[in-house]
Amino acid sequence: MAKIYPFRAIRPTRDKVSLVASRSYQSYTPNERDSRMDYNPYSFLHIVNPGYKYQKEISGEERYKLVRNRYLEFKEDEIFIQDESPCYYVYKIVNREHESFCGIIAAASAEDYENDIIKKHENTLQDRENTFKEYLKTVGFNAEPVLLTYPDNDVISEIILETIKNRAEYEFTTTYRDTHYLWKVDDQKSISTIQKAFSEINTIYIADGHHRSASSYLLAKELKEDNSKHKGDEAYNFFMSYLIPESDLRIYEFNRLIKDLNGLSKEEFLIQLDEWFRIENRGIEVYKPSKPHHFSMYLDGEFYSLYLRKTIYEFADALEELDAQILYKTVLKPILGINDLRTDTRIEYSHGKNDIISVKSKVDNNEYQVGFGLFPASVEQMKKIADQGLIMPPKSTYIEPKLRSGVTIYEF
Template sequence: MPKIVPFKAVRPTRAIVGLVAARPYQSYTVDERESRMAYNPYSFLHIVNPGYKYDQEVTGEERYRLVKNRYLEFKEEGVFVQDEKPSFYVYKIVNRHGQEFSGIIAATSAEDYENDIIKKHEDTIAKREETFKSYLQTVGFNAEPVLLTYPDNAVIAHIIADTQNTRHAEFEFTMTYRDTHYLWKIDKKETIATIQKEFEKMGTIYIADGHHRSASSYLLFKDEKEKNTNHKGCESYNFFMSYLIPESDLVIHEFNRLIKDLNGLTKEEFLIKLDTFYRIENRGLMPYKPSKPHHFSMYLDGEFYSLYLRKTSYEFKTSLDKLDAQLLYKTILQPILGIDDLRDDSRISYVNGQHDMITIKSSVDSGKFKIGFGMCPSNVEQMKQIADDGLTMPPKSTYILPKLRSGITIYEY
């Protein structure tokens, strides 16, 4: 039974929260980062890139220490203020496409992660886990929640709706990406207890996005627990900040694939090898996007193709085998194009499914890539089944919404 607890969030003041909130650091181009930091002294980017103040790049432990210093400066200057009472936070995002996401920001249990009550569907890289664990230990806070999803629950849905409809939001602001954010605080003990009881009735909840952050938080928990001779289980390191949304709110897009070469094959040789697994139809100049699982689109040499799996050529033994990202890997990327490591091979790049097939076409026509593949998105049930079976998806199998911002609520260790 999942355990969630309220916490005293550190939050920007209402007047400047829209200036503080930021996308993940790596999602900005260099020019975008420079512009925001030059003209917005409140941006959370100043905290995660503390070397900007000294006009130099800093890395490792030195950077972590400076991140902590910048964070403490923001608190000292009154940019950040900590709530007086432990709370849950109802958080709503309305994006530029009109999609709405509503859920609860809470602290979730590292032991639940250890015991597979919080389930994962992606592999993580040990080096990245350790790096972020060290970061958390030094800076002492986490500013971006892990995205978790839970089965739709009428009681929790009523509390969220009632909170939104009967109270003024603590925050309401719109970002330059044209998504609008709202936050309400729940600090009544009775309401908190009701929410906790509803989550305790659930068998499991699932990581939708943030596998490395949750894994690193778990490593931090193990380290701190071992060092603390008076460990009680209620210390802040026992938990990590999460944004929990119902499964019906989760939006999953695919990641399409772009490949730089045909692995030494001519176009004709490649198509002959492809014919083993797929029925191939040339669609000419007309952009094609697949509408069914196990069908793919392909753009090669100025033309679109549709690929239909020959069912006799591929056996579905596990839930993972049915995933289109795995199917594409096992039938084309690995055996024909020679791509074994989807995470580190420089010959492959990914484009999230919010971009249409014209993006694939443009990337190939530019000469940077030789071939592109489009697929259908997976769904929540596939994601859950793979997690339940103890399997993991290939890298870049899902592009999941909502995408969260840093610096809106902060969890201190």
């Protein structure tokens, strides 16, 4: 049922891929960006930050057109090449913790997104959707795949295992000590087998990239309406995705940091927490939750364990079982007065890979008054929430793998 197709990727030459590949633009500090662009003329950052060439901040339509120009220059200089025939691309990442992620880069269907075959679990902001849609429409390419996950499939896994026995088209290590590999799958038998295997999968889930998916769908819808000869196989009907089996997906928690206790004293705050949780003061012993519905709290130099009183809290649906939602409903909103998790400046988030010690440090440095540690959501929780048409609170999951931009590019 899912339409997952091969495509002719635009990609760096083998000798330059490690220089071209970059993290997402927003993940760099301004100093990091400038340093990389000063000393690396091949970085994909030169494309997405075209104003750097003129030492000027450029935004909106003017920026989009310059992005397009820089991209065309990379093609003219043969930094980028295009494969002659449609391919699937097996992509593997091994991180510094020696965790391995392996999946397939392919074109996913915007129609499947519309028809809920590709399911989401996060809300998107309409302004961001429209902004990125206009960006895509002007630049004409997508360089960062949406991360999708599918149920483990023996047929697809067997082809991946056979493919990675061969020499990789790309093999490079980043300064983060992640090693990236890419193999082309261009023989027709394997392509047909992969395409058929995906067509027999009823549901695929967005793991990361909800705004990119939504924007790609909006663009497909607009270009379809503008094209009187629309057939359905045009490139704009698809968006680039990295599909990995559910067993390869890693989900980490996002911990919460709050700037104040909403006018409450420490004692008043603890008494209000007692309505919903069994509380144990663990002193300076570092405590991290080991199961769902258990939370850690760091307050005034001490760790606390908070165990949800399940006889009081009602699990009405899959969302109500999510720890991020439980914390919001029992603590953040009613006690600390945080209503909007997206816009309230009193709350900050720290993903679980930073560890609970980073939460402790920020509270000890008086940046925040209290910190909460959560147990990570599971793939099954994410799927149940999506299946029920529900939406997770912001910053409920920090998901890996994280791909580099510019390694494969999809044109439409």
